[in-house]
Amino acid sequence: MTTAPLLTFDLDRTYPAPPERVWAAWTRADLLERWVLPDPDWRLSSCEVDAREGGGYRLSFGPRPEGDAYTEKATFSVFEPVRRLVLDVLTEGEDMAERSRCTVLFLPVEGGTRLELTVEGLSGVTTIEHLRVGWQWCLDGIAAQLGAAA
Known part of the structure; x- marks a missing residue:
């Protein structure tokens, strides 16, 4: 019996903010809620x-008005302040249940922070594409949140 390999993707962004501010965006609820759901047709409940x-x-989100069609629960299996997070994530909803592991590196660079994100353990090509788009929106949302907080 052959099983399909689990899939991985990588994304990165450089932000004109110190690593401490980028770290806070991931570890403070008041900041996380500003960027984690950039789709205006959806609501973070x-x-x-x-x-x-x-x-x-732990997040609950989905289409407006309720915003509770999906939940995402992440456990910080590695928590190295202002350096690295490793999250074991379970995203569940009406039509899906997907586990993944996300590794986030916060690298100081001249003028800011380079964030490197690796998402691994995905089960299929459709899932990888949906999550890649979602994470790209989120990383763009961090940029907007950091700009608004400046």
């Missing part, structure tokens, strides 16, 4: 963060 190793975040 809850956002909780427990910023420590073994902690994580």
